[in-house]
Amino acid sequence: MKTCIQKAFLVGATSGIAQALAERLAASGAALFLAGRSGGKLDLMARDLRLRHGARVETLAVEFEKTEGHAGAVRRAWEWLGGADASFVCHGALIDQKVCERDFGEATRSFQINLLSAASFAGEIANRMEAAGHGTLVVISSVAGDRGRQSNYAYGAAKAGLTAFLQGLRNRLFPSGARVLTVKPGYVDTPMAAHIRSSLKVSADRAARDILCAAEKGCDTLYTPWFWRPIMLVVRLIPEYVFKRMKL
């Protein structure tokens, strides 16, 4: 698939979905700036993309929790790429709900990574895109943010916050011509969801294909795979007095 994304910035680049995105983008000739937690992993990934696709790739190790460093990271990416056609914010952590219930420190960490850190990167990128009047910001949220459920509301609340934050950004950026795409994946076969067994699981490459397609089309929200849209519609429509009695 050819895309018109020729310069891309990926945050959380070593996550399963981001790796699949990078693979597709490099194959279609895009230059990539990869930011992630582990310099070692970024280097391995960059070597592979450069070799197999002859792609132009640069990497930067960042600490996601330290939001004060994000502006600098985005600046480095913009300078190296010379502005970005698309940016992908892909980092996240699925922390076990039971652990969060026992230890609010862990719940805080879930908010820290899934909401604060992602929103901080999204905000920095949005400022640049607004100024340039160009670009697409793609952020991985989750179907878990559509409704709080007992099984993972520490994660879900963070993603719900992120989804609302992105709605606001989209609203703000609209006149400038820059776009925001909120991605809500279901179960994707990545290390993060390795413990989940489900017949609804899809490959990371399938998710990446859907994401790039939606980014090209200028969609606002993407459920991937598509069937999560009707499923979540039903889940959202259940009245609270019924929902609270359900084991979800």
Added chain:
Amino acid sequence: MKHIRWSCDPLPAPADRGTLIPLGLGNSLGDCCLNNGGTVVVTRGMNRLLDFDAETGLIRCEAGATLDEVLRFAVPRGWFLPTTPGTSFITVGGAVANDVHGKNHHWAGSFGCHVTRLELLRSDGRRLVCSLAENSDFFAATIGGMGLTGLITWVEFRLRRIVSTMIETESVKFRDLDEFFDVSEGTDARCEHTVAWVDCVTRGRGILMCGNNVDDAGAAGATLKPHTEPRLNFPHGFPSCALNRFSIRLFNQLYYSRQLRKRVRGLQHYSQFFYPLDVVKNWHRVYGAPGFFEAQIVLPPDVAKEALREIFKQAARFGQGAFLVVLKKLGSIRSPGLMSFPRPGVTLGIDFPNKGERTKKLFTEIFRIGLDTGAAFNPGKDALMPPECFAKTCPNLESFSAFIDPAFSSNAWRRLTKGLL
């Protein structure tokens, strides 16, 4: 099962302080990648290409990369694997750990002969870069070391140049084993790649196939187009009773008769020539649920003919037919690997559908014949060899043992060394 997805990651901790064994694609035909009661470390996520020198053909990749992936990268650039087994669906780590050999062993040696460096991750966290010059003892133990010396994280090896993906082939029919030995004498000298399929239900008639890479870039059909994805998938639940003496006899008959003339020349894409089984995903399902047992044996040249006759006779006595059985001559190029299986002689690869006790008894006979004739068995493809047989046919067992990682073990290793070490 635990995954390791990056070559810079630490080893996963074994469950309940048990042992570890790496798993590539699980395409070795025995139990060397199984570990009952312990943990299997899946290496497939670790599949990145790291360095490539377009001048010398030296490539470095993570150990979970498959030969298939390496070929897709190398072929369009005019490079090919130095040697390849009969399937491209194995990992580079698995190729090193079993020191695999191909149809060009008499010209190129085994895979291990082309490895220049590798990194070994031990359970104490040490990372050893091994080569003929550095940590050379670990290098020798790891090539053919069946995953027991630690986890191979990356491998650097030499590719060979090609100007075309096509192979000029020649296939020659032979009526019996005598004729095979006569014919292969000539073809071994002339052709880089040779292998023979024999019909063991008869006296050993078969077809010898050999070939050379097309070395003229201007030749007809010379391109550098790599292979495509497999299209056919063998269905689950194939009835195992469909495989019996009669159907196998019929199959062998048909296969032998598909070539009418004595000698046929042709031109084949490398994928057809090297990987005839790769076009059908999950071909092993033809054996149904009970599966099959494979043996690969290398017989010393002077006794090979007699020993082969004896093996075919035993197979007939136990009423066990086998599909096309593979014969090939191994050359004298030595691998740096301490435990490497290939050695000069004639190798027979044979797989029998699992018919329970009957099959096991037949294997006992085959092992006996092997021991009587000074043969050796490939531990990477075996699931039945008794410890005495392993000890007798594996001269370097003791020195190898010193390099085994204390946290590593496998079903094969426990079975093969029971009561020995």
